[in-house]
Amino acid sequence: MTALLPLLLLLTSLVPAAISFFLAQDSYGLRNALNLGGALLKAGLIVAMLFAVAGGAVYETTIPLAPGLVLLLKIDALALLFVSLSAALWLLTTIYAIAYFGTKPQQSRFFGFFSLCVFATTGIALSGSLISFFIFFELLTLSTWPLVSHKQDAASLRAARSYLLYALPCSTLLLVAIVWLESATGPVLFDETPDLDALDRSSQQAIFALFIVGVGMKAAIVPLHGWLPSAMAAPAPVSALLHAVAVVKAGAFGVVRVVYDVFGVARVTDLGVGMPLAVLASATILWGSIRALQQTEIKKRLAYSTVSQVSCIVLGAALASPYAVIGGLAHLVHQGLMKITLFFCAGIYDERAGVRDIAGLDGLGWRMPWTSACFSLGALGMIGLPPLAGFVTKIYLGIGALQAEAAWVLAVLGASTLLNAAYFLPLLARLWFREAAPDARGDERVPALVVPAVVAALAALGAGLLAASPLSPLGWATLITEREYLR
């Protein structure tokens, strides 16, 4: 039974996906029940496993494909961190999406690919070997494309093409890296760091670079970030998925796996590739913030904010000191909770008030109090206001930087905080302190849109307030770091 758990976790998304494709447009009830049921089941399974994994249990399933090609699914603490994030957010997004789409057309296709995306993300989280990781990583690429192009208008198709234009070459390089590595070491499993000494130093550095390009594209590391802002053409639930549940998270998670489980901290330091990565991440943090500042569309600003924030996770991985690792891992969850709140709210503003531009937010706070409160909570968290989640992350990263003897990172963090404030605070000011335009509309009459936003915002708040609890994201990240990387 326990060997089947990883498989079961995958099936909770795969089965709704497979059935959704074949449902007629008007089978609303069945489709909603399927997707919600799958999401609930998955959440339930994860809760059931949390305590066992905290106590040291590991669930493993092996599916041999061909010699050297083994699909290994394994639930360890790091996998569970990511999978519980994506499962929880999937549940919220599903509720939100059902309300968002209402009776709009092509829903079977949407929910089919949406669940397939979550299936791929779960697979990425559970992958215990490099090749399994790659298989699910590519599956994620493919199942995201129909979602980004869902509206089928020119902008969506352009965005979807741009996504593939980044994703396919980068994943090809990832495959080259994997094959190059495995031709020297044999299949790479994440629980035993492979012996790379068969390769010379420059080959190892080249492979590391290929890996970072391969997974970094999904994490939107500069200069591989261009696809993310243009993907804003997609419907709001897709943005939530891209920015919080699946895609960029998979990229950041991939960086963590590569640094800690493929190369190992010691070898990364020895090869001298950690610092360049940290510099790249820092550059991304600053560049994303600066670009966010220049945007006048809410969703575009949020998108560049994601570019910036996700690189905090990469920065934590690159610095590789204990506090930095904890901060980075915790931010994987923190950023997801805060960003999904913001995107849910942006979608509600668009749907219920017809507001897409920042200028349209004037005075909306009082007209749409729940949404605006959530939005404010998310934005303040992103800035890093104590005691919210973003603050916790930044403190840990800062200490980690000092541990890693990279004091310059403090300047980056400080600058980024200022920039975050510069691009979020004006929004809050408009929401709460400006007069509404005379013809402004806006209501919150669809609870299924608002409730997920509220829940996500409360979770983000809780993650910060209860950071000391062992089951908080920070507590869990500490557990992972102690168990896996400081052996």
Place this chain on the structure above:
Amino acid sequence: MTALVALLALPLAGALAAVVLPHGAVRGMVPALSVAMLAATAVLVAGLSAQAPTRLKLGQWPPPVGIVLEVDGLAAALIAMTALVMTAAALAALRSEQPAAAGARAAFGFWPLMLLLWAALNAVFVSRDLFNLYVGLELLSLASVGLVAIGGKPEALAAAMRYMLFALVGSLLYLAGVVLVYAAHGTLDIGLLADRTPAKPDALALALMTAGLMAKTALFPFHVWLPPAHGSAPAPASAMLSALVPKASFVILLRLWFEAMPDRAQDGALVLLAVLGTAAVIWGSLRALLQTRLKLVVAYSTVAQIGYLFLVFPLAGGGSAEMPWSAGAWTGVLFLALAHGLAKAAMFLAVGQWMAVTGSDRLDAMRGLATAMPMTSFAFALAAVTLVGLPPSGGFTGKYLLMTSAFAAGQWMWALVLAGGGLLAAAYLYRPLAILFARADAPGPATLPTRGMQAIPLCLAGAAIALGIASETPFELLSIGRPAAAEDGS
């Protein structure tokens, strides 16, 4: 043994019957025959033991007097792929009005030619005699040319003529090599040849046969006949021609270089073959990018995909034969061949359905068809995933095995060919996919193919994906009688 005889005799008998019987009876016979072939294939594969491939001495005459047939993993896998593709193409042809639309002529000719093609493919896959392979190849070529000519339009005739000329040259070059082999060794049996002392003219014979088979396989620069031919045949015929026919001559190349004359393989020649394969990948892909007719995109893609197959020569032939990476290269290439066959057939059958609906295969006529025909479009997308080599598909398994082998052998440039080729494939397949999934300008077509009809290409594309998901069974099958592994056997 019985299964093997059935796999050879059934399509032959079916073809003879299809010439004589009235059209209605032929339509009734074809599904039954396909089922029987699938069953025989299943028995054949199940009966194959890992130790020794099945051998059949025809007429009980041992070589060099008689002809020997042998089913190894390679032959069994290709026979199985052929059975799937043929069954799908036959069902598609039965259900579509296309062959019949051209009148009684096409409706009469399609079935005998198709069944003769099937018989020829199976005969080539199992034959161990170089001259018998020649006769099989001729049967294959003539039936193929006939299928192209069914189209009837002037461009189809020109395409068939060009195909014919290349086929003739290919046959003669191959025959020249066979003549030299017999003159030098007094036998045409592949097994006996492997044990003979090499003779001086062997290199020339091998070169001539290889050149001829390259023309038949449409390897760059001998590919010019393929796109117009596959682009102007009826869709079910194109599916067979593109998915299966080039594989037959490729199998003979494998038999020659790895089984009949492995010790005569020069490193330079092996590399040259792979270089031509690389050129095919690049040139075929670039040409596919420029086409405005979907059938030609798919046909040029075959030119490119055939290129991959020739990477096997430097990685598993010559000095590499005894190296640990040769097995991966050999199996990887066969995975690619199988996946390409299934996916390419799915693509042509899908295009055929769109053509039946829109009356054209121009790319811009396909706009928004995904809404009206989601299953067919999904089949095309899955097939594209396989051809690009993305996981989880048979194409990915093949690419992964080949790339690993290339890096292990230190010949990383072939890995880059595979990687770059995948990107090029993504580029030329993206265009039709984006058009299919774009929003339709006009209301969808009035009459659509039934769901059953749409399911045919989907099943084939699904099989190409399943080849990657459940790749262990085909992997083991392909290992049976693998030349490098079978050095102890005779």
Place this chain on the structure above:
Amino acid sequence: MTWALDATLCAMILAVALATVLGRGVFRAIVFFVVYGLLLALAWVRLDAVDVALAEAAIGAGLTGVLFLAAFGRLARSGADAEPPPGRVNIAAALASAALTGALVWAWVALPLPGRPGPELAEALPRAGVENPVTAVLLNFRAWDTLLESVVLLAALVGLWMLARDEAWTEPLGLPQHVRPGGVMASFGRILPPVGVLVGAYVVYVGADRPGGAFQGGTVLAAVGIVAALAGLVRPPRVTRRAWRAALVAGPAVFLAAGLGGAALGAGFLTLPERIAGSAIFAIEIALALSIAVTLAFLVIGPPETGLEDQ
């Protein structure tokens, strides 16, 4: 003396071949080709291969020649008989051809001494059921080749029929022939058939023991049919006539049935038990000769066509 004879023959063959390739006009090339086939038949006699000589004379020179001449006539009707003026001398083609010949000559010199399945063949021949070793190879040892070859003919014919125009599909095969009554062709056409049928049947019959067999005999029979059709004595059948289509497949069908019969009796696919091998081969040869005759005749006569002028 014999050497001089061989040398002269070879020189003539080469000269005629060169004329076929280089001579002016397609029609002349075809005529040279027919002469070439006849000379080649002589060469086969010199090489002690009388079976091949018969096949070459009947098929290589005779039938192929008629095929080309008939095609030339049809091209003339479409105005496509003219050849473009020869362009520049194609040096690359000449070099490639010379290299090919050179390579084959080199190979001949480098060939090891006779490699042939001598002892194994000598041991197998007495059990083959026929005296003529060539027939033994064709219909017993390498029966699979021959069975496939007989369906190659069928594939070519079905392919050829696919070249018919849809509106002509139900017409009789080939172009309608109008022959002057009392002309040479008409009287030739009246005399030849009975003689030809006799000769053809004889060639099939002796094939078991002496040179001859289904292919050579079938070709003679085909020639009879072609001449009769060209002479306007008979109108070729329509594709829709099922009896004729049955005649096309009779040979391969009997052959395949015999092969499967061997498998059913437990002897093995295409295995002719020694006791009945002789009579089985004879039966196969008769059926094959029939099918070969009809198929070859249809191949030369061409796909169904309307008598109307084109376009």
Place this chain on the structure above:
Amino acid sequence: MSGVTLYALTGAALVGTGFFGLIAARHLLRRVLAFNLIGSGLFVYLGAAGARGGEADPVPQALIITGIVVALSASALAVGLIVALARARGRAMLPEEDVGG
């Protein structure tokens, strides 16, 4: 030079002659003629090889007879294609080679 060798060399020369015709000629009928020349040249070469060392080997003879029939089948289909192509295009040449003249 023995008689057999003489025929082998003739065969080799026929192959070259035919090959030249196949490449250089543009009228398709002549190309198919050239194809037949190559085929028969190869058969002569094979027949000569089988006739080495006294008694004739029956196997090449059987192969050659099969080969002659196969060549005729291919020629018939090719010739039919030429006729059909000429009817459609008015020329017995491939479109891409139909320049000048």
